[in-house]
Amino acid sequence: MYLITNGLIVTEDAILQGYDLLIQDDRIAKIALQGEIEPHEEVEIVDARGGYVSPGFIDIHSDYIEHMAAPRPTSLIDFELSLIETEKHLVSHGITTMYHSLAIFKAGEFNYRPIREPENMRRLVDQIEQTHQSKHLVRHRFHARFEIDNIEEIDQLKNYITEEKVHLISFMDHTPGQGQYRDLEGYRETLKGYNDLSDEQIVDIINDHQSKEKLTTEGLQEIAQLAAEYNIPIASHDDDTIEKLEIVESFGAEISEFPITMEVAMKAKEKGMHTVAGAPNVILGKSHNGNLSASEAVKNQCIDILCSDYYPASLLHAVFVLENKYQMNLIDMFKLVSLNPAKALNIDHDIGSIAEGKKADVLIIEKNERDYPVITTVFVDGQVMQRTNYRR
Template sequence: MITHGITTMYHSLSLFKDTEYAYKPIRETENVKQLIDIIDKTHHSKHLVRHRFHARLEIDNVEEIANLKTFIAEKKVHLLSFMDHTPGQGQYRNLEIYRATVKGYSNKSDEEIAQILERHQQKEKLTIDGIRELAQFAREHQITIASHDDDSLEKLELVQSFGAVISEFPITLEIALKAKENGMFTIAGAPNVLLGGSHSGNLSAPEAIRAGSIDILCSDYYPAALLHAVFEMNRKHGMDLVEMFKLVTLNPAKAIKLDHELGSIREGKTADLLIIEKIEPNFPVITAVFVDGRLIQKTNYR
């Protein structure tokens, strides 16, 4: 991560129940617990970059609530988001995209996919009161709350009633604008910028940034995209470079209430600095990284 200029990393791990068509060992309960413990240990020992844990709770994973509360009480969680990937809403409000996604992970027939879809739409989920209680418990432990895949004005109102201050991946421009108007921090994925749009057919990050509706770019599934997305928005879309860098520095620090310490070059703040050069006209690279004022990494291109 340090070679991509990331000096404070929020490891995003899903507390995910279903493995019906996209099994990933990293999502096994015991593996997730081990990773959380490793992140916590690294956070409190010698390290190159700061390590934090972003718990992404899929709201059908009701069996995991007790464990999550334990992680929170042990101060191992630093950001909590609530996710619902039930087909027919959120990221998968277009069922054809959902069916194509399932097919991309497996060789299941249309009939099998229809059965998966039906099971997901009927599965038990954490109740609204349950989400509200868990969010309150997290806030009592000074943990920032985020929503995920907001797709309606009603959902925005609901998640804000839980205390959510971050809208992660709003589905449409209308929702992103409303979330920002309501005082939430809005997030889009940096890979979305490089691709020129969402791989799920949802909000286009370049369009949303140009409209002033996005506060933060996250690495999503490709950390290297952060740096290149910033320069891409400047080069291709004419956006101010300083404002674009705030999407990956000061604004995320504000969202997680660390801007008193991180996110900008100010007297009294932690000195995290990057030296960036262009080895080709449209190819920026990081040649030096300072964390806490110390040179941590240096690279020479030839």
């Protein structure tokens, strides 16, 4: 049992000052005025030292594990070791539930990643599934990112679903001329950044991608129906038109990841979809692809979830950048990385907010002398996973 005191407790509706929080077993047992909960010898007192006591972060989309498992094109690290080392990073950044976004993706023109080879993908998916059978720090989940031209791996995706290894599916289309790469000139510049290619070679690459066979709408609906049978949420990816939103909505997608424009993001919200943007976009001040500004979209209330995408530290910092720089309500900013993703993933009955009876996934966040937020204590399922003491 732990009694957290002297903190600012971030609930769904308020930031409580002068309250204590009692953790018993794996749950938040009680929130009460300071001094009302009688401490006894079985209770460890945890002094939050004026810091925020917030819910643990839920990261709906991150390919960070791919970088940890394959840091170089010719280097493939043992997958069990990769997950062990990855979760050390995640817990230090307050991520207590991670949806590892593994790309079921054909080899492309950008930097080669051996982790995306089908056999390596299968091994890593199996390893994610096995994490909870041994000592671990955070919850590991599998977010299957399926590229719709990867026809050869459709059956494997279905196997993952029926084996109950998938916890979220997103359908992706990175064909140049639409979606993330709707700006062909930007696509050309990106290609040149990765490879020494002539203009003629780039034209051939674009033509090749635009003529590839892709999964049909009927094929997408078939996979979506199978996912629905297993209660797996479905997301679309890089929605760039209203027409595309209507298509993805027709086969059950309730999450729009990385809408390309403000107009599309607003329409997705009108349709009742959950909308996701990258937290790195917030701390960079812009999209690295020149697409939607996450900060502006949050201000316009058409983005309700932030994910770390590729930089785990960004979730924590984005919350406070949005509060300090854009004068956004701090309670709502915490929801972007906790309650809102929990609702989108249908896990908010158990995690995602500080409330009596919920799982005790709890962070203590202090500020350093330069006003940067720092996480000093992390609880997952009521257990202390990490403590950090800053010294002068």
